[in-house]
Amino acid sequence: MDAGLAAVCGALAGTFATIGAAFAAGRTQLESARIAAHMEHHRQRREPRHGFYRAFIAAMEELQTAIGQRKPGPHALSDFTSAYVRECRDRASSVKAVWVDVALAGPENVSTLAEELAQSVDVISSLCADLGRIREDQERNPAGKLPQDTIALLISFEQTVQPMTENLPKFRKAARNALDDNGLSNLRTTSRRTRTRSTPLPPLVPDRDRTPVPDTRP
Numbered sequence: 001m002d003a004g005l006a007a008v009c010g011a012l013a014g015t016f017a018t019i020g021a022a023f024a025a026g027r028t029q030l031e032s033a034r035i036a037a038h039m040e041h042h043r044q045r046r047e048p049r050h051g052f053y054r055a056f057i058a059a060m061e062e063l064q065t066a067i068g069q070r071k072p073g074p075h076a077l078s079d080f081t082s083a084y085v086r087e088c089r090d091r092a093s094s095v096k097a098v099w100v101d102v103a104l105a106g107p108e109n110v111s112t113l114a115e116e117l118a119q120s121v122d123v124i125s126s127l128c129a130d131l132g133r134i135r136e137d138q139e140r141n142p143a144g145k146l147p148q149d150t151i152a153l154l155i156s157f158e159q160t161v162q163p164m165t166e167n168l169p170k171f172r173k174a175a176r177n178a179l180d181d182n183g184l185s186n187l188r189t190t191s192r193r194t195r196t197r198s199t200p201l202p203p204l205v206p207d208r209d210r211t212p213v214p215d216t217r218p
Contacts, residue, residue, distance in 0.1 A: 046179055052101040053175040056114060059098055060168050063091035063121065067161055075154055077135050077146075085132035092125035110178050113171040120164040127157045 066087045070079040099118040103111040131153055134146065 049105045052105045055098045056102045059094040066091045075157055080131040080135045085128045088128045089125050092121045095121045107178050110174045113174055120160050123160045
């Protein structure tokens with residue numbers, strides 16, 4: 001190899017090395033910018049989520065307090081006074097007014113728990129109204145018979161309040177985890193999947209599966 005060709009090859013090698021270094025630096029800067037943007041996005045979502053979660057938990061706790069304002073033990077028809085029913089239904093309406101914000105704010109597991117709690121609250125509000133009407137009818141006509149489904153309604157009320165009470169701590173934990181998550185774990189998983197993704201090679205065709213070429217020699 002003469003000196004001129006060697007010089008050209010050396011120059012090309014240097015150029016390629018410079019391009020490769022610039023490309024690597026560019027990818028590093030792009031990945032850093034992507035991570036920063038991702039973290040900023042999570043920070044911006046964390047702030048409103050905190051407010052939505054706080055309002056929802058406060059409304060749920062107020063409903064629990066309203067439900068507990070009665071004599072100890074299983075609920076009886078006498079508990080469902082007009083004042084008790086009104087207080088419980090007002091607190092239930094407060095929950096229904098804020099749960100949609102939580103459902104939209106996410107993430108999915110928090111939205112699911114909020115929806116389950118909201119459904120329980122809706123049932124409780126409806127049962128309060130039904131049991132309150134039965135109690136008022138009995139006060140107006142003490143000699144009248146209670147509807148056949150009165151006991152079933154009371155049991156249903158108990159069976160709805162109990163899981164709602166148990167699910168609220170689960171919501172608190174899920175909300176706390178969502179606020180602590182900076183999103184980097186999901187970002188690393190996505191990047192790792194992108195790096196390992198490759199186009200599969202076409203399958204090799206065994207010799208026995210190839211179509212034989214006919215011999216056309218005379």
